Amino acid sequence: MSSDVVTEAARRRTFAIISHPDAGKTTLTEKLLLYAGVVQSAGAVKARGGRTAARSDWMEMERERGISVSSTVLQFPYGDCMMNLLDTPGHKDFSEDTYRVLTAVDAAVMVLDSAKGIEPQTRKLFEVCRARNTPIITFLNKQDRPGLTPLELADDIANTLDLALAPLMWPVGPSGALFGLLDTRQDVLIRADRTARGAFIGDEETLKGDDAIALAGAALGQAREECELLDLSYGGWDQEAFESGQLSAVLAGSALTNQGVRQLLDALVSIAPSPTPREQVDGAMRPLDAPFAGIVFKIQANVDPSHRDQMAFVRACSGRFERGEPLTQSSNGRVVTTKHAASVLGQERETVEEAFPGDIVALVNARNLRIGETVYAGPPVEFPPLPRFEPEVFASARPLDVSKAKQFRTGVEQLDAEGVIQALIEDGNHSRPIIATVGALQMDVFKHRMRAEYNVEVELGGNNIQVVRRTDAATAQKLREIGGIRIADRSDGALLALFENKYRLERLQRDEPSLTLKPMVDL
Ligand code: G4P
16 A cells, blocks of 8 residues: 555655746636646636635635735646646735645746746746745746847846756747747747637757758747857756756746647656655654645635535645544644545535645535644644745734624634634734734735624724744743733744834834743744
């Protein structure tokens, strides 16, 4: 059995697509499914607007705004591999959810709009990947349209992100008139026929040597030269540097016209790493063929309002998951039943019988599970908790109607457990928590979900908090004596000091360097 697990893990490619809104992530996702044979024509799984399945009100909000608040997991076979594509929300605001999805992948595809280069959201997401040394495949999208030249794009990426690059699929032809792609490792020219909006897979031809030159002429020579220049600068392809996140593989194409889509899938198979042993809290590495263990990286409640259920998304890290086998949760040693385990494609759920390292299992109705905890079979094991991020937006919350105090508390606790918000509690006062979020949109999501799912109208008030630091009991006591600094508890047991502005914090750190005041971001 254990060799099974290792073999199955080796087939897994678990990745996310990171991009700025409108760079083409949705289009590319569809095309990956088209080329993997999951859909017969693109347009069938249009993520925006096309989903008709039951949705809760907060998804309505998502539809109204034309954004994707929730993340989706897509699993599909490609060749000998099993691909797990985790969707990161594509709106420009940030949520911890987005970051956490990136903790569950083994590689990321960074999609750029070739007319725009690196945009702010791409950069933020990239930084999360870099902090974890996640390998990055860069896809220069929209090559069918005029944009920056490939070398200008390469400069932009290398300079903005301080990242070495290795071209694997390079555009041939002038900007906006993509003729084909140069496969630098095989030194062949790949040409794909266009179909209307790329709805279907067109014919593809691969040309070598004189045939390629006869067809592409000087454009091919130029592409070769550009790649040589980059290889001279960055040292060429180096699998190890790629796997440690130091070097990005660069592919180019057009998601709209299907150029380079197959090559992107092939690159994921050939260069993206499969799951590797994961570090435990005690520093030991968990072998892939140890009994099942996984990390809860996302919790979503009330997906379907008629069920009022909760789904906990678990990234499998070791062993074979078998539906029905009870697991233990690391935070309190309680048993988690896995009778209702599912894989999720958009809104559709399918019962999953088994899963292997790299796979994502959705545990339906696994109440009490918390973000970041480990679930395991057999002897106890615990992976390090997921990082919690520094909130930037703060508001004091209370129910508008005091008779709703109970629903209010339930809702706040649930959304805190899901990681939508961080509820900061002062002096045990749960009726008036401080709600902290990473971005402004999350605050809207909180209000909206409190109304839609818990029937509580929430009033949010200002509170002059700008910066939060982790502290300990001794420092908290000192801060209380100093006065003017609020202390709050978070549900994960962290003790926090809340500052009205960063100058106060800086002065305090200067005057009292022995105080424990740690930044919350701990990637
Ligand atoms: P996102 O998920 O990253 O936000 O981007 P999405 O795929 O929705 O793409 C944003 C827009 O860019 C869409 O146009 C899409 O058709 C277009 N697009 C995506 N990839 C390419 C490409 O390779 N080449 C070109 N030329 N365009 C591309 P739209 O006008 O907003 O929508 P639609 O009317 O085309 O559906």
